[in-house]
Amino acid sequence: MELFNGIKVDWIGKRQWFFAVSIALLVIGMISLVHKGKFQYGVDFRGGITMKEIFDAPIPPVDRVREALDRGGAAHSEIQELNGTNVLPGTYQIEYGGTASGETDTNHLRDVITRALDTSFAGKHHNLSYEFVGPSVGSDLRRQAVMATLYALGGILIYIAFRFEWIYGAAAVFAVFHDTLVTLGIFSLFNREINLTVIAALLTLVGYSVNDTIVVFDRVRENLKVRRRDDLETVLNDSINQTLSRTILTSGLTFMTVLALFLFGGEIINNFAFAMVIGILVGTYSSIAVASPLVLIYTKLRGQNGIAPIAATKVPRTAKAR
Amino acid sequence: MTKRLRTRLVVIVAFTLLSVYLFAGFPPSVANMKQRIRLGLDLQGGVQLVLKVKTSDAVRAETDQTIESLRAQLVKQNIAVGELTRTADDQFTVTGVDPAKSSDFRQIMADSHSEWSVSSAGKDAYTLQLQKAQADNYKSQSVDQAISTIGNRINGMGVAENTIQKRGTVDEILIQFPGEKDAAHVESIIQETSLLELKLVQGTGSFPSKEAALAQYNGVQPAGMEVLPSVERATDGSPTYYLIQSSGGISGRDLKNAYVSRDDNGRPAISFSLNANGAERFGPLTEQNIGKLLAIILDGRVQSAPVLRGRISDNGQITGSFSPQDAQDLALKLRSGALPASLSVEEESVVGATLGADSIRAGVTASAVALIAVVIFMLLYYKASGINATIAMLLNLVVLLGALAYLDATLTLPGIAGVILTIGVGIDSNVLIFERIREELRAGKTAASSVLTSFKRVFITLVDTHLAALISATFLFLFGTGPVKGFAVTLVIGLVSNMFTAVFVSRTIFEIELGRKGRADSISI
Numbered sequence: 106m107e108l109f110n111g112i113k114v115d116w117i118g119k120r121q122w123f124f125a126v127s128i129a130l131l132v133i134g135m136i137s138l139v140h141k142g143k144f145q146y147g148v149d150f151r152g153g154i155t156m157k158e159i160f161d162a163p164i165p166p167v168d169r170v171r172e173a174l175d176r177g178g179a180a181h182s183e184i185q186e187l188n189g190t191n192v193l194p195g196t197y198q199i200e201y202g203g204t205a206s207g208e209t210d211t212n213h214l215r216d217v218i219t220r221a222l223d224t225s226f227a228g229k230h231h232n233l234s235y236e237f238v239g240p241s242v243g244s245d246l247r248r249q250a251v252m253a254t255l256y257a258l259g260g261i262l263i264y265i266a267f268r269f270e271w272i273y274g275a276a277a278v279f280a281v282f283h284d285t286l287v288t289l290g291i292f293s294l295f296n297r298e299i300n301l302t303v304i305a306a307l308l309t310l311v312g313y314s315v316n317d318t319i320v321v322f323d324r325v326r327e328n329l330k331v332r333r334r335d336d337l338e339t340v341l342n343d344s345i346n347q348t349l350s351r352t353i354l355t356s357g358l359t360f361m362t363v364l365a366l367f368l369f370g371g372e373i374i375n376n377f378a379f380a381m382v383i384g385i386l387v388g389t390y391s392s393i394a395v396a397s398p399l400v401l402i403y404t405k406l407r408g409q410n411g412i413a414p415i416a417a418t419k420v421p422r423t424a425k426a427r
Numbered sequence: 428m429t430k431r432l433r434t435r436l437v438v439i440v441a442f443t444l445l446s447v448y449l450f451a452g453f454p455p456s457v458a459n460m461k462q463r464i465r466l467g468l469d470l471q472g473g474v475q476l477v478l479k480v481k482t483s484d485a486v487r488a489e490t491d492q493t494i495e496s497l498r499a500q501l502v503k504q505n506i507a508v509g510e511l512t513r514t515a516d517d518q519f520t521v522t523g524v525d526p527a528k529s530s531d532f533r534q535i536m537a538d539s540h541s542e543w544s545v546s547s548a549g550k551d552a553y554t555l556q557l558q559k560a561q562a563d564n565y566k567s568q569s570v571d572q573a574i575s576t577i578g579n580r581i582n583g584m585g586v587a588e589n590t591i592q593k594r595g596t597v598d599e600i601l602i603q604f605p606g607e608k609d610a611a612h613v614e615s616i617i618q619e620t621s622l623l624e625l626k627l628v629q630g631t632g633s634f635p636s637k638e639a640a641l642a643q644y645n646g647v648q649p650a651g652m653e654v655l656p657s658v659e660r661a662t663d664g665s666p667t668y669y670l671i672q673s674s675g676g677i678s679g680r681d682l683k684n685a686y687v688s689r690d691d692n693g694r695p696a697i698s699f700s701l702n703a704n705g706a707e708r709f710g711p712l713t714e715q716n717i718g719k720l721l722a723i724i725l726d727g728r729v730q731s732a733p734v735l736r737g738r739i740s741d742n743g744q745i746t747g748s749f750s751p752q753d754a755q756d757l758a759l760k761l762r763s764g765a766l767p768a769s770l771s772v773e774e775e776s777v778v779g780a781t782l783g784a785d786s787i788r789a790g791v792t793a794s795a796v797a798l799i800a801v802v803i804f805m806l807l808y809y810k811a812s813g814i815n816a817t818i819a820m821l822l823n824l825v826v827l828l829g830a831l832a833y834l835d836a837t838l839t840l841p842g843i844a845g846v847i848l849t850i851g852v853g854i855d856s857n858v859l860i861f862e863r864i865r866e867e868l869r870a871g872k873t874a875a876s877s878v879l880t881s882f883k884r885v886f887i888t889l890v891d892t893h894l895a896a897l898i899s900a901t902f903l904f905l906f907g908t909g910p911v912k913g914f915a916v917t918l919v920i921g922l923v924s925n926m927f928t929a930v931f932v933s934r935t936i937f938e939i940e941l942g943r944k945g946r947a948d949s950i951s952i
Contacts, residue, residue: 155594155601168785185472186779198475198778238601239593245575246908253906257899264895302469305841305914308903309848312918315899316852316892320859323888351855351862354808358801358858359851365797371789373782374840381847 123394134290147300148202154214155238164195177221276399280391310384446829467588467839473605477774484768485569517557569767626676628720633667657729681705685761695754706741714738811951816857826924841910849921856929
């Protein structure tokens with residue numbers, strides 16, 4: 106079975122359209138962010154209320170309790186079974202951060218939870234205690250995560266710059282920023298909650314985007330070595346077309362995997378799966394529509410619209426033509 | 428099959444068996460797996476502690492510090508005073524103030540200690556009370572600091588995937604960490620304040636009992652002094668006590684660093700250094716008391732009481748009979764910050780997985796279905812070579828699990844994100860190779876040479892993608908905490924094992940196939 110042989114699309118030629126799409130996505134995301142004030146953070150970022158509820162026999166399993174909370178208007182709560190020497194059976198611990206930003210009145214939050222539980226368990230549950238609970242992700246952890254990611258991106262840039270040319274490194278990293286911003290914008294647009302696992306999903310997105318971009322660039326590097334007479338734009342287009350079947354296959358299969366998680370993986374990892382779904386789409390898109398055109402634009406600006414092969418470590422430098 | 432191929436096959440099989448043994452034991456069973464692969468709090472649940480911070484400790488420390496500061500200021504301005512004595516956590520009295528200098532005294536208080544209210548307690552005495560708002564402030568700060576310190580300690584021990592939150596609005600901290608095996612050790616590390624204090628000893632030595640220490644004061648503990656037990660024992664093994672001057676010392680809040688070292692006899696010891704604030708006070712303290720004993724107090728017990736031989740400004744050493752593990756634990760506790768106040772465990776319970784068993788089941792089912800779909804597609808699209816890819820990817824997961832078990836790494840949901848990325852990269856690697864083989868075949872090359880060339884060329888691509896990802900994962904591991912670190916761990920292992928399976932294993936299978944049918948024959952791809 107062969108699906109994608111012999112496709113010849115002028116990707117680079119259409120770069121104006123791609124830039125327009127990218128800018129539109131980014132702008133929409135920015136508007137949504139500005140309009141809504143900030144991201145929808147989960148209880149681990151924001152804090153809220155922690156409650157102990159005890160249920161009469163027969164004790165409902167966790168997913169039934171979760172269902173009741175979702176349907177009753179208290180979605181995105183964290184539910185854990187509680188056991189121990191001083192704990193009666195049927196006790197659950199519920200953490201909830203509210204829906205609007207700045208909603209920290211514990212009495213109000215408790216009422217929301219109680220009402221939600223009443224939809225399925227009216228008269229069969231009883232509140233043992235409730236308290237304010239602070240965020241589990243302090244500003245420290247946030248800052249560290251951001252710093253770690255920036256360092257990681259720096260490492261990627263340097264490595265790609267070393268193995269290809271520095272513009273390829275810069276283009277790849279720029280594509281990553283583009284992907285992350287678009288994903289965050291879409292999160293804001295759809296009021297998706299950002300919690301700890303979403304952070305992991307964003308990192309996966311980064312890894313996937315870089316992987317995809319390097320595969321394209323690697324083909325470009327290989328082509329530039331042998332095709333001395335073609336200009337960069339043609340080589341870029343051909344490289345993308347040659348790797349297209351691989352790109353569609355890999356993206357398609359990986360996309361299918363995370364789509365399954367998104368559709369059937371349950372509510373808690375839904376935000377996580379959503380980030381991955383968007384990430385794979387955008388990550389694939391950016392290798393073709395953002396990273397490659399950037400390389401062309403830069404090279405053109407430097408007046409090298411020609412046959413400057415990438416001085417990878419194995420190719421002798423004298424082959425560089427200006 | 429050539430000898431070379433046979434060796435490779437043996438290596439692959441051996442590796443696979445080893446990995447299976449590492450994560451599933453022998454004979455392999457699910458029960459073994461549960462034991463050998465550590466799951467994080469989100470997947471498995473763990474222990475929950477509610478700790479109460481004794482905020483009055485923090486307030487008392489502030490009061491002591493104010494007393495010292497005021498004493499120094501009064502001396503500098505030549506205002507004679509009698510006694511400065513702490514009477515409550517947030518209150519102290521000053522007696523014997525020259526009535527002529529009373530306005531100067533009030534001025535000093537207003538200028539540098541405005542959070543204290545001054546009231547007269549007689550002709551030459553004053554009572555100073557810390558204002559409630561400020562006291563509350565110190566209390567809340569001490570809780571924040573406790574949270575930060577506990578976080579440092581738990582992470583310093585490598586307990587991944589823990590949560591630390593403030594509970595209530597006053598003085599409670601909620602902690603969750605996975606697994607129950609190490610609960611006792613974690614609790615001990617968290618709870619011990621490791622409040623380091625350096626205070627002067629009253630007298631020239633230790634006493635065999637509290638009563639003996641107070642005998643010179645008729646059995647009544649004088650204000651400004653306390654009797655503390657020591658970890659040292661007398662020659663006959665009985666406990667010893669020291670009489671300590673309560674105020675005028677250095678506390679652990681002034682610590683800059685602490686690390687394991689060796690004392691003069693080569694035994695494990697802990698060296699510490701003070702920050703500028705502490706050094707500023709430690710210098711004069713030691714200088715003015717040369718010849719006296721300085722008690723090094725940990726959590727209210729005297730570790731040792733060496734004679735002050737000279738001025739020390741900013742560092743010292745704690746010696747004693749520490750085992751290497753003790754010294755390490757103590758240095759960690761000191762380094763991560765002394766707890767500003769002592770903690771007591773209010774509640775202890777076992778909590779279920781934050782993700783919920785239902786969610787985990789759904790996730791596992793969804794992933795399994797997806798992966799089966801991927802395998803079916805690969806078989807359809809690449810025919811018999813799809814089997815290669817399937818074996819390679821399966822092996823990748825097996826090796827990954829084995830490595831996780833061997834390294835005693837904790838698997839969390841962010842870690843699973845790393846696994847998903849590894850699967851994606853694995854699919855990518857196989858597709859890259861197969862597409863290349865198809866290209867070569869289309870260009871008219873023989874099956875054998877196509878396979879050879881493709882693996883060689885794609886190897887370069889794979890090196891670049893994998894190294895780039897490895898470099899970034901390393902940075903994430905080094906500088907990230909919690910979920911970021913968990914993600915990095917599985918990614919690093921997954922990438923390394925992928926290079927092995929997608930290249931070495933896949934190629935071996937291809938070559939075995941080719942060897943069977945003869946060189947110029949075709950391959951099913």
